[in-house]
Amino acid sequence: MKNLEKKIIKNIYKIEFKKTIFEIIIKGLIFIFLFFSLFIFSSIVFEIIKEERLTDFFQIFFEDKEVWKKYFFDSFYIFYLQIPKVYLGLFFLFLFLFFGFFLYVLKNFYRLKNKIISFLKFIKKI
Amino acid sequence: MSDKEIILKIKNGQIDYFEIIVKKYTSKIYQYIKKKVLKKEDTEDLTQNVFISFYKSINRFDENKPIEPYLYQIAKNELKMFYRSKKKFFSFNEKFYFCNDRIKDRIEDFIEDFDVKMILLKKLKKEEREIFLMLAEGYSYQEIAKKFKKSLNTIKTIIKRGREKIKIKYF
Known part of the structure; x- marks a missing residue:
């Protein structure tokens, strides 16, 4: 019976080890993809903002209240027309996904840590 | 440590606690399967499959429920699949076929013989034979009733x- 128990436990560890490795690889690939996508879209957005000098819009806030009241909506409208909406949308989407995924991995990190500790304990026993 | 605490620890990734479940229930599951399967290797394989199936479904398992009945249910399902895969050679559980111990004792020596099983079943009607074969494969009475409507x-x-x-024909 002890041999059978050892066989069962060994198989369980084999299955869990394969599953964990696969999980780590997949999560790693997703993380790299999201980080890379975020980097690309943020670079594109900042490049466009720099070229179009869109940051000039924010200077209106340093003007007098009268100037601000008179020209704010016009400036805002021009600013809205010029911003790269698609790229900005994708940037925020990937930003949201990246942090969401990061929090998910962080939340489940203790489980992965416990599994790795269990594997090490099992390897030591062998 | 209770089974509930063990399950919670396993769900949290501390898979070394599964060893406690294996050590606690292996012998019971093994003995249960041993009564229904002839070969020792098959018994061991099926016992292994039971625990592997349980481990794979452990995240869906409600820790407030007892483990033992769940393991027995998995064992029953494994036996069903085992019998289906070995259609020619089925477990001849004499409890399904004979009414008393005297008859059982008389044929116990050659009951493992596949030809004897086929002879015994040959004299039954087609429907009766199918029902007895399903019983031997581990189907419950309810499942058989559903199949035959x-x-x-x-x-x-x-x-x-x-x-x-x-009983009448042969003894």
């Missing part, structure tokens, strides 16, 4: 009559 009592009567036929 008959009531539970009808199935029980057919089985009783089949047993009587075998």
